[in-house]
Amino acid sequence: xxxxxxxxxxxxxxxxxxxxxxxxxxxxxxxxxxxxxxxxxxxxxxxxxxxxxxxxxxxxxxxxxxxxxxxxxxxxxxxxxxxxxxxxxxxxxxxxxxxxxxxxxxxxxxxxxxxxxxxxxxxxxxxxxxxxxxxxxxxxxxxxxxxxxxxxxxxxxxxxxxxxxxxxxxxxxxxxxxxxxxxxxxxxxxxxxxxxxxxxxxxxxxxxxxxxxxxxxxxxxxxxxxxxxxxxxxxxxxxxxxxxxxxxxxxxxxxxxxxxxxxxxxxxxxxxxxxxxxxxxxxxxxxxxxxxxxxxxxxxxxxxxxxxxxxxxxxxxxxxxxxxxxxxxxxxxxxxxxxxxxxxxxxxxxxxxxxxxxxxxxxxxxxxxxxxxxxxxxxxxxxxxxxxxxxx
Numbered sequence: 073x074x075x076x077x078x079x080x081x082x083x084x085x086x087x088x089x090x091x092x093x094x095x096x097x098x099x100x101x102x103x104x105x106x107x108x109x110x111x112x113x114x115x116x117x118x119x120x121x122x123x124x125x126x127x128x129x130x131x132x133x134x135x136x137x138x139x140x141x142x143x144x145x146x147x148x149x150x151x152x153x154x155x156x157x158x159x160x161x162x163x164x165x166x167x168x169x170x171x172x173x174x175x176x177x178x179x180x181x182x183x184x185x186x187x188x189x190x191x192x193x194x195x196x197x198x199x200x201x202x203x204x205x206x207x208x209x210x211x212x213x214x215x216x217x218x219x220x221x222x223x224x225x226x227x228x229x230x231x232x233x234x235x236x237x238x239x240x241x242x243x244x245x246x247x248x249x250x251x252x253x254x255x256x257x258x259x260x261x262x263x264x265x266x267x268x269x270x271x272x273x274x275x276x277x278x279x280x281x282x283x284x285x286x287x288x289x290x291x292x293x294x295x296x297x298x299x300x301x302x303x304x305x306x307x308x309x310x311x312x313x314x315x316x317x318x319x320x321x322x323x324x325x326x327x328x329x330x331x332x333x334x335x336x337x338x339x340x341x342x343x344x345x346x347x348x349x350x351x352x353x354x355x356x357x358x359x360x361x362x363x364x365x366x367x368x369x370x371x372x373x374x375x376x377x378x379x380x381x382x383x384x385x386x387x388x389x390x391x392x393x394x395x396x397x398x399x400x401x402x403x404x405x406x407x408x409x410x411x412x413x414x415x416x417x418x419x420x421x422x423x424x425x426x427x428x429x430x431x432x433x434x435x436x437x438x439x440x441x442x443x444x445x446x447x448x449x450x451x452x453x454x455x456x457x458x459x460x461x462x463x464x
Contacts, residue, residue, distance in 0.1 A: 081107015082441040086262065088172040089113070089163075090147065092254070093179045094121060094218075095247050095278055096202040097143045099254025100174050104146035105434055105443060108172070112144060113152040113163060115180055119144075130426030141424050142431050146446050154184045168194050171265070172258050177203035191273060198261040199273040200254050206277035216278065218244040225282025226289055233311040249285055250278040288315035317368050321401055322376050327384035330399035333371045340371070343394060349378045424448050 086108040090100040104110035112119070124139040154160040163181065167173050167190060175182050187199055204221060205211035219240055222228040227246060231239040257274035265271045292315070293305045301307070312321035312330070319332040333340035344350040351374050358367040379387065384400060391398035402410065413419065420433040422445070434443035
């Protein structure tokens with residue numbers, strides 16, 4: 073792969089052993105993309121995640137997993153067979169020379185590793201152990217692919233409209249949320265280890281990670297007596313309408329756009345007055361604090377009637393000029409050519425053998441430690457680099 077900059081990353085000098093599966097691999101990617109040396113052991117028949125689509129082929133017909141290339145970016149791969157003499161010992165020695173170990177319950181080599189013993193032998197080691205439902209409790213042994221995880225974690229229940237069934241979130245968003253927590257846990261423990269010399273073990277539950285992102289669900293459930301909503305403790309599915317009632321996707325002349333009067337109601341009102349479509353929004357009753365929700369509902373109603381007659385693209389750029397955070401809803405195939413993302417160099421080239429493609433870059437931009445992509449190394453290419461002898 074080729075990236076946008078060179079030089080050491082923010083985590084230069086940190087070695088990570090990555091034994092994650094799809095539940096936590098995004099966390100390993102975040103650490104690797106920050107400049108850590110992340111080594112990813114694979115079973116003898118190859119990482120099963122290499123067989124996940126979508127795929128791309130180079131001119132010679134060699135097929136590559138684009139999914140794996142993205143989520144396993146900046147990794148160094150090698151093969152380990154824990155059943156073969158000496159190879160598990162090699163892996164244990166490598167873990168002992170690392171600062172961070174990322175594992176998943178039921179994942180590759182997890183059954184051969186005694187995490188408590190590793191902590192005792194290497195007190196400064198940071199261990200992040202990810203499971204679907206945590207290491208204890210009645211669901212600890214349940215399997216949970218992304219769809220099941222989202223359903224049981226509550227994310228799916230909030231999707232869809234009041235008269236439709238729940239909808240699956242796009243891609244594997246639930247696992248990406250868990251992966252973000254994996255990276256946060258590792259970074260927090262590394263920070264503590266740097267100060268105290270002692271590592272920690274972080275236990276990441278995908279289930280809890282999903283639930284932590286549903287702030288409105290718990291808020292309405294726990295504070296029903298304060299919010300006084302007619303829906304009660306649990307809001308029904310409500311399509312694109314945010315729980316605050318101040319954000320939703322509206323239909324225009326030739327498409328859809330996410331519209332909100334926040335964060336500046338006065339600026340939005342001034343825009344509507346300029347357009348001559350403010351209707352009764354100047355009524356003094358809307359200035360009373362107790363009528364805030366009534367104001368929001370009325371503003372959204374006025375906006376919906378106005379947006380229905382607008383060209384969506386023109387409206388979006390007009391909103392940009394006014395610093396109004398409208399969001400133009402585009403089909404997936406157009407996102408790759410979004411001018412705002414292109415202006416930010418959001419897409420970067422990925423080189424996979426003879427295949428050249430592009431994918432999203434880093435979700436951040438640092439001035440002193442620029443993000444970069446290293447070449448996509450195959451498993452057999454890195455044993456010498458990490459000082460291991462290849463054994464038959």
